[in-house]
Amino acid sequence: MNLVDVIIPAAGVGSRMNAEVAKQYLSINSVTVLDHTLNIFLEHPAIKRVLVGISAKDELARKSRYVNHPKLQFFVGGNERADTVLAGLASLSGDDLVMVHDAARPLLSSVLLDSLVATPLAKNEGAILALPARDTVRKLEAGRTQTIDRSQIWLAQTPQMFHRGFLYNALSSAIDSGEAITDEASAAELMGGAIHMVESSPINFKITTPSDLVMARALFSQRS
Ligand SMILES: Nc1ccn([C@@H]2O[C@H](COP(=O)(O)OP(=O)(O)OP(=O)(O)O)[C@@H](O)[C@H]2O)c(=O)n1
Numbered sequence: 122m123n124l125v126d127v128i129i130p131a132a133g134v135g136s137r138m139n140a141e142v143a144k145q146y147l148s149i150n151s152v153t154v155l156d157h158t159l160n161i162f163l164e165h166p167a168i169k170r171v172l173v174g175i176s177a178k179d180e181l182a183r184k185s186r187y188v189n190h191p192k193l194q195f196f197v198g199g200n201e202r203a204d205t206v207l208a209g210l211a212s213l214s215g216d217d218l219v220m221v222h223d224a225a226r227p228l229l230s231s232v233l234l235d236s237l238v239a240t241p242l243a244k245n246e247g248a249i250l251a252l253p254a255r256d257t258v259r260k261l262e263a264g265r266t267q268t269i270d271r272s273q274i275w276l277a278q279t280p281q282m283f284h285r286g287f288l289y290n291a292l293s294s295a296i297d298s299g300e301a302i303t304d305e306a307s308a309a310e311l312m313g314g315a316i317h318m319v320e321s322s323p324i325n326f327k328i329t330t331p332s333d334l335v336m337a338r339a340l341f342s343q344r345s
Pocket residue numbers: 129130131132133134135136137138145174198199200201202203205206223224225327328329
């Protein structure tokens with residue numbers, strides 16, 4: 122089995138959630154979103170270490186129920202998600218496999234994690250969970266619509282897995298060149314890296330807005 126380090130970017134402010142605290146600290150069934158996410162990785166046998174990127178001003182991360190877990194470490198993140206991930210990569214050494222997973226995706230299943238971990242990766246490749254588009258896809262530009270061939274459209278999720286050295290170089294280069302990148306695969310593509318798409322589930326959605334939190338709470342209630 123591949124042994125993998127995980128970086129969890131959790132240094133965002135959650136502006137689209139518009140809540141009193143950053144969304145990773147909102148509660149679902151009395152457990153924070155971050156702790157739900159940590160639980161998935163801390164329980165998984167393929168995971169070596171879990172590195173959580175938090176804001177320099179964070180006063181809540183160390184209240185985690187896993188704060189003393191031997192696999193868990195915190196580091197200070199950056200202004201953008203990519204800066205947080207890069208800081209996490211800089212705190213690791215070697216070229217082992219590393220995964221990046223949003224703190225705000227607490228509904229990842231261990232079965233999907235197994236599928237990703239089992240994906241063989243060359244040094245300049247990546248593997249990500251992604252969801253094929255199900256609905257008709259339409260582009261709206263300058264008031265005109267155009268229907269796009271949905272068979273080629275995949276919605277990127279996390280985790281996203283790479284060899285550490287390749288991802289470090291790809292993210293550094295994308296940040297230095299001022300490219301606006303929202304995930305690791307975008308940076309890898311800019312370096313010519315091939316990305317394996319591992320088919321995911323809509324349940325692994327990201328909690329972004331208040332309606333996502335409602336759905337996540339309903340799904341967790343159904344589980345318990
Ligand atoms: N500087 C940043 C910005 C985001 N993230 C993290 O990246 C993940 C995905 O980002 P997103 O959903 O955009 O979170 P926020 O930036 O917090 O939300 P928003 O864009 O609504 O402000 C989240 O777990 C978030 O905490 C991070 O670690 N460092």
